[in-house]
Amino acid sequence: MTAYQRKLTAGFGRLWSAQTVSSLGDGVSHAALPLLALSLTREPMALAAVTAAGTLPWVLFGVLGGALVDRWERRRTMWVTDVARAVLLATAAAAAALGELSIALLAAVAFLLGLGGLFFDTAATAYLPDLLDRDPALLERANSRLRGAQTAASGFAGPPAGSALLALGRAVPLLADAVSFALSALLVRSLPAMPRPVPQAGEPLLRQARAGASYVFRDRLLLGLALRPAVGNIAFLAVETVLALFAHERLGTGAFGFGLLLTAEAAGGLLGAGIASFLGRRLGTGAALTCTAVTEGLAILGLAAAPDAYTAALALAVCGAGMGATMVLGPSLRQAVVPAHLMGRVASTSRMLAMCAAPFGAFLGGWLADAYGVRAPLYAAGGLLLGMTAVTASMTGNRRVEAALRGAAAGRNGGPGHEAGRPSDPAEGAGHRDGDFVEGAAG
Numbered sequence: 215m216t217a218y219q220r221k222l223t224a225g226f227g228r229l230w231s232a233q234t235v236s237s238l239g240d241g242v243s244h245a246a247l248p249l250l251a252l253s254l255t256r257e258p259m260a261l262a263a264v265t266a267a268g269t270l271p272w273v274l275f276g277v278l279g280g281a282l283v284d285r286w287e288r289r290r291t292m293w294v295t296d297v298a299r300a301v302l303l304a305t306a307a308a309a310a311a312l313g314e315l316s317i318a319l320l321a322a323v324a325f326l327l328g329l330g331g332l333f334f335d336t337a338a339t340a341y342l343p344d345l346l347d348r349d350p351a352l353l354e355r356a357n358s359r360l361r362g363a364q365t366a367a368s369g370f371a372g373p374p375a376g377s378a379l380l381a382l383g384r385a386v387p388l389l390a391d392a393v394s395f396a397l398s399a400l401l402v403r404s405l406p407a408m409p410r411p412v413p414q415a416g417e418p419l420l421r422q423a424r425a426g427a428s429y430v431f432r433d434r435l436l437l438g439l440a441l442r443p444a445v446g447n448i449a450f451l452a453v454e455t456v457l458a459l460f461a462h463e464r465l466g467t468g469a470f471g472f473g474l475l476l477t478a479e480a481a482g483g484l485l486g487a488g489i490a491s492f493l494g495r496r497l498g499t500g501a502a503l504t505c506t507a508v509t510e511g512l513a514i515l516g517l518a519a520a521p522d523a524y525t526a527a528l529a530l531a532v533c534g535a536g537m538g539a540t541m542v543l544g545p546s547l548r549q550a551v552v553p554a555h556l557m558g559r560v561a562s563t564s565r566m567l568a569m570c571a572a573p574f575g576a577f578l579g580g581w582l583a584d585a586y587g588v589r590a591p592l593y594a595a596g597g598l599l600l601g602m603t604a605v606t607a608s609m610t611g612n613r614r615v616e617a618a619l620r621g622a623a624a625g626r627n628g629g630p631g632h633e634a635g636r637p638s639d640p641a642e643g644a645g646h647r648d649g650d651f652v653e654g655a656a657g
Contacts, residue, residue, distance in 0.1 A: 225405050232401035234363040239394025241372010246380050246387035251320050260317045267321040271329040272569040279332045280562025281423040288341040289405050295334040296399035302326050303392035310384035340557035343549040344408040353546040354491040361487040361542050369480040426559020435618050438609030439544050443568040445602040449595035451575025456583045456591050465523045475527050482531035486538025500612035503543050509536035511599035518592030551618040
């Protein structure tokens with residue numbers, strides 16, 4: 215029986231259920247928190263503070279959070295974090311019911327939810343490869359299902375549910391999200407516990423955090439996988455900043471039409487997540503990621519040149535498909551090759567780079583639109599994505615990917631492999647030169 219014929223474990227089913235329920239609650243909150251803030255103030259800076267508060271934990275504590283996750287038992291980290299977020303949202307719901315909501319309170323809730331997301335997401339990323347024995351094919355299938363469920367729950371079902379629940383009362387969407395975290399905690403608590411890998415438990419936390427970041431920057435494959443979402447966030451935030459204005463001024467769409475454009479992108483993301491494993495098998499992971507990167511860049515250029523809303527919707531759907539496939543293939547590869555005791559730090563370092571890059575994209579999009587017109591950020595974003603594809607192709611080629619997978623397998627079997635503090639270089643002892651590939655924009 216091949217890896218592609220093997221079934222995912224029952225434990226994965228519970229993890230999938232937990233993350234789907236949690237993603238539905240996230241979608242509810244993502245719609246409700248900005249609307250709650252809007253009901254309290256019309257000041258743009260105050261509204262921006264609530265939005266920005268949710269991203270600050272990754273910027274401030276990303277690498278340290280990963281180092282802590284690598285010290286803690288991952289399953290316990292996940293369910294304790296879920297319980298803490300459920301209590302937080304229940305408290306916020308009580309404040310809303312009593313009429314005590316404020317912008318400062320909403321910003322604090324957003325910050326603490328973001329902090330909880332840092333620990334949960336990092337722990338889940340590190341737990342999944344242990345659950346599936348670091349099998350690359352099973353990881354691709356698992357991430358495909360997780361990504362598809364996340365898109366459907368947080369992108370399609372959650373936001374309209376959040377808006378509808380808010381009409382019933384300010385406390386209702388917050389309470390609904392609290393229930394989703396409580397259910398997720400129960401499901402995660404039932405998962406099998408995995409050994410806690412802490413080979414350098416006596417080292418100071420900061421030293422361990424630096425070791426994790428250094429591991430990413432010294433390994434060409436992992437660096438290539440990290441650069442793609444970082445640069446991708448610059449490009450996509452530049453697009454997102456002006457997309458509503460572009461749709462209104464150049465495409466002639468109203469609020470409903472703009473919503474349909476976003477729906478088209480989400481639908482493409484579902485398709486991309488579904489076909490990611492197929493692309494990886496047919497083309498090789500490296501070549502598949504190159505294809506998704508080129509697809510994203512060309513799709514954004516197509517969006518920039520779109521003469522009408524129909525063409526723009528098609529371009530966004532194609533871009534969404536590329537991103538959906540990327541967000542399955544890239545993280546799956548990282549989970550397959552990174553040693554268990556470094557997984558939290560490597561994952562959080564990559565995520566932190568992407569989060570830190572996002573504000574630059576927003577600023578770039580606004581500046582370009584103001585200086586050169588609303589289509590300029592779209593052309594710049596497409597060019598940036600294609601340029602990054604060319605730059606990282608030599609870092610993440612098929613042969614480099616295959617060599618890293620062989621090294622990781624050898625390391626698990628007791629041979630020399632992808633060991634801590636010694637980044638892999640397939641050019642050493644592997645008998646070949648660099649290949650050609652890239653990872654996608656937002657994974």
